[in-house]
Amino acid sequence: MGRDQHEFEEFYAAARDECLRVVLISVGDRQLAEDLVAEAFTKAWMSWQKVREHPAPRGWVVRTALNTHVSWWRRRNREVAFTGQDTAEAPSQHPSLDSSLVAALRRLPVHQRAVIVLRLLLDMDTAATARTLGMPTGTVASHLHRGLVALRREIPAFDDQECIR
């Protein structure tokens, strides 16, 4: 095994579960999330020379998974997909995904959701988020603010604090 592959496998072992959980929160379906994250890691290995130099490789993987989801979804809007297996499986849900906050996150516009996921769930700073998403830092701040305004309604305790003030 070469040094690059060893390095990639270490990264994969350390990051795969967190990336899966973050993507699962964003898309809501376990099987889909696994497909997207596996696809994103495959691309990460195919572009490892670039990804290893990225300031936030986990952010790169999550962003790639979410972009792939958008692409599949757009395609699904005008085409029908049949699989080689006729039996349909029920979506795999996790009990934590039932919260109104998670549902509200999924209703956010694509860019707002991506910014919220990278900034808050992966704890990336504004500059790294901007580089990962290919947008100016001001745009990241704007998407973050709008996303937060939409999500705060789903946290009653926070609204209570605001009323007390």
Next chain:
Amino acid sequence: MNDGMQSAVARSLTDVRDSMTDVHLAIPAGQIVARARSRRGRRNAVLAGALGIAAGLTALCVAALLPGTGIGTGTVRLTAWTVAKQADGNVSVTIRELGDPAGLQRTLRADGVPASVAVKGHLPNSASDQESLPCRGYPVSSARLKVFSRPSVSAQGMASPPGTAFVIHPSALPSGAGVRIVEYPPPHPNANIRLLVVIGLVYASSQCTG
């Protein structure tokens, strides 16, 4: 206010994430690496198939067509797929494995279906991937639902053979529209499927649907 709001939302979301201690990605790293290697190889294989290997299978396809009641009728069955034109003009298609897209495309066109068939190495992941397809998507409409259906046992007189099966209703095609069929390998090695077939409507053109 923004900082407090951000902290509250962040705390709530990370609580959700941290509660998922039972969620693990079980795919071994070796499978991810092998998948990338196979994808690189498949790109070459698909190209080779389109240019060379498919030619032999296409010959089989044509040979099976000619002895029937005429070109465009009867059943063509290969290892990879089966096409059967029914008495009512509808065309049933079963795809069992990736292979011979050129032969499938030619057979469908001979059966009166303006069609484009391709095998892709992976699912599209960017707008540029989709643009690279030689066809332009037809606007979403209820027409799509009338053009494609799943086969019924009674209509075929037999159970569907293993594979991905659907029926094309050429009479339901809107004017100027054709059919696009794109076959993909499973999205990842652990996916419990053999292949993914995406079908849709496209604008008919000589470059796209013949």
